[in-house]
Amino acid sequence: MRNSSIGASEGEQKLATGKPLSGAEIFALTCQGCHNIEAGLPHRVGPNLSGILGQPAASQAGFAYSPALQAAGLSWSRANLEAWVVAAETLVPGTWMLYHNELQPDEVTLLINYIEQEHLPNPEPVTGTEQQH
Numbered sequence: 001m002r003n004s005s006i007g008a009s010e011g012e013q014k015l016a017t018g019k020p021l022s023g024a025e026i027f028a029l030t031c032q033g034c035h036n037i038e039a040g041l042p043h044r045v046g047p048n049l050s051g052i053l054g055q056p057a058a059s060q061a062g063f064a065y066s067p068a069l070q071a072a073g074l075s076w077s078r079a080n081l082e083a084w085v086v087a088a089e090t091l092v093p094g095t096w097m098l099y100h101n102e103l104q105p106d107e108v109t110l111l112i113n114y115i116e117q118e119h120l121p122n123p124e125p126v127t128g129t130e131q132q133h
């Protein structure tokens with residue numbers, strides 16, 4: 001299924017302008033329709049992703065994961081997270097995350113940097129990559 005993700009068309013429009021986006025903006029456009037990332041916020045269609053880097057897959061309390069992801073035996077290294085964002089169903093056939101990636105490789109890197117930063121107890125504000133108007 002193509003473009004089934006919430007927010008994907010909005011993301012494509014913004015990406016099509018050619019302006020660089022920050023990791024936080026990429027998360028907001030492509031992931032936040034289904035995922036909160038701030039600690040303490042509830043699960044949405046997908047689980048809260050706060051501190052997900054380094055954790056075993058399918059381990060967030062209170063979220064009903066697919067049998068496929070529970071059986072995958074993965075942990076969220078940067079490499080696995082990158083493979084997941086690029087093609088979740090290739091990494092874990094049968095996953096319930098219906099998301100079609102439209103990001104460029106450098107955008108995936110910025111996105112994963114942002115998710116990794118959310119792992120830190122006191123994340124620094126995102127600087128340097130935001131658009132100045």
Ligand code: HEC
Nearest residue numbers: 005030031034045046057058059065066069095096097099
């Ligand atoms: C259309 C909704 C949707 C979108 C958009 C989406 N996800 Fe998901 N995500 C899910 C669902 C549902 C699951 C649970 C999958 C399962 O159980 O198989 C999930 C699971 C995950 C997991 C595994 C979490 C864990 O606890 O093991 C990660 C990591 C993740 N998503 C990252 C992302 C990122 C990064 C993006 C943006 C590029 C994104 N997702 C976009 C719905 C979505």
